[in-house]
Amino acid sequence: MTNQSTIPVIVNGAAGKMGREVIKAVAQAPDMTLMGALDTSPEHQGKDAGELAGLSEPLEVPITNQLEPMLGYVAGERQLQPGVMVDFTHPDAVYDNVRSAIAYGIRPVVGTTGLSPEQLKNLADFAEKASTGCLIIPNFSIGMVLLQQAAVTASQYFDHVEIIELHHNQKADAPSGTAIQTAQLLAEMGKTFNPPQVTETEKIPGARGSLVDEGIRIHSVRLPGLIAHQEVIFGAAGQIYTLRHDTSDRSCYMPGVLLAIRKINQLKSLVYGLEKIL
Numbered sequence: 001m002t003n004q005s006t007i008p009v010i011v012n013g014a015a016g017k018m019g020r021e022v023i024k025a026v027a028q029a030p031d032m033t034l035m036g037a038l039d040t041s042p043e044h045q046g047k048d049a050g051e052l053a054g055l056s057e058p059l060e061v062p063i064t065n066q067l068e069p070m071l072g073y074v075a076g077e078r079q080l081q082p083g084v085m086v087d088f089t090h091p092d093a094v095y096d097n098v099r100s101a102i103a104y105g106i107r108p109v110v111g112t113t114g115l116s117p118e119q120l121k122n123l124a125d126f127a128e129k130a131s132t133g134c135l136i137i138p139n140f141s142i143g144m145v146l147l148q149q150a151a152v153t154a155s156q157y158f159d160h161v162e163i164i165e166l167h168h169n170q171k172a173d174a175p176s177g178t179a180i181q182t183a184q185l186l187a188e189m190g191k192t193f194n195p196p197q198v199t200e201t202e203k204i205p206g207a208r209g210s211l212v213d214e215g216i217r218i219h220s221v222r223l224p225g226l227i228a229h230q231e232v233i234f235g236a237a238g239q240i241y242t243l244r245h246d247t248s249d250r251s252c253y254m255p256g257v258l259l260a261i262r263k264i265n266q267l268k269s270l271v272y273g274l275e276k277i278l
């Protein structure tokens with residue numbers, strides 16, 4: 001395929017754990033061209049994105065921290081398809097990154113978690129006004145979509161549920177974006193979970209986890225040796241039903257990321273969740 005018919009892709013957070021996986025996946029996708037690799041980490045400036053990602057050949061795409069010039073460059077390449085910015089950066093950076101991309105007409109595919117409900121609403125309004133697709137995907141793995149669907153089904157029959165998410169200890173945000181989305185999906189079932197059985201006292205604050213939507217609690221574990229894991233535990237008299245998803249390699253997210261890059265140009269507004277584009 002020539003460059004004119006491929007999707008121009010910028011990866012933001014290119015030197016990070018997820019960014020490097022995305023660089024590899026995009027470089028190997030015949031219908032995509034890696035146009036830019038952004039990262040703010042000083043030690044990686046100027047390095048070749050392909051070599052940093054572990055590819056045998058350089059991609060001739062240097063890591064830069066110049067977001068707006070990069071967005072302007074890709075937006076200015078009029079003979080190309082509309083560009084896509086994949087963002088795996090940091091909860092503190094993602095909101096501004098997405099605003100900037102939309103302002104330049106570049107479609108954001110966002111894996112970074114930690115956006116507040118207000119920030120999500122603002123981004124949805126901004127994307128709507130710009131008539132630009134924006135995908136916010138708390139979890140790109142198909143296994144997690146299936147777990148969430150199974151949890152929604154189970155929630156029709158169980159009134160008691162708690163969520164435990166377990167991640168590596170480099171993770172900035174807690175609870176995980178996936179756990180928040182899972183709780184939201186259960187809360188949308190229109191009932192309140194975990195009706196109190198006794199008056200509970202937390203002798204140590206936080207012992208019962210964080211109380212989110214509709215009585216659902218989330219517990220966050222952070223340890224070296226973990227990647228990303230989640231349990232949704234349903235309880236009823238005499239039985240426990242446990243759903244669990246384990247990530248053993250970040251490559252599990254790449255089919256979802258590539259699908260999002262391919263689908264985003266069909267969208268004109270913000271869409272939240274991988275299940276909406278499957």
Ligand SMILES: NC(=O)C1=CN([C@@H]2O[C@H](COP(=O)(O)OP(=O)(O)OC[C@H]3O[C@@H](n4cnc5c(N)ncnc54)[C@H](OP(=O)(O)O)[C@@H]3O)[C@@H](O)[C@H]2O)C=CC1
Nearest residue numbers: 013015016017018039040041089093111112113138139140
């Ligand atoms: N949706 C999904 O399926 C998944 C989502 N995630 C989420 O993706 C995000 C990134 O995760 P991960 O790759 O593990 O994190 P890493 O810390 O490994 O990578 C993030 C990279 O982004 C860089 N960075 C920080 N701020 C900026 C900025 N303003 N502009 C450009 N680059 C920046 C960091 O540099 P420095 O180190 O110098 O700060 C780092 O190199 C997290 O929010 C995580 O929760 C992760 C896995 C799957």
Ligand SMILES: O=C(O)C1=N[C@H](C(=O)O)C[C@H](O)C1
Nearest residue numbers: 113138139171176177178228
């Ligand atoms: O930080 C991570 O690693 C992950 N973050 C996402 C989240 O917060 O849900 C997705 C996955 O759990 C991995």
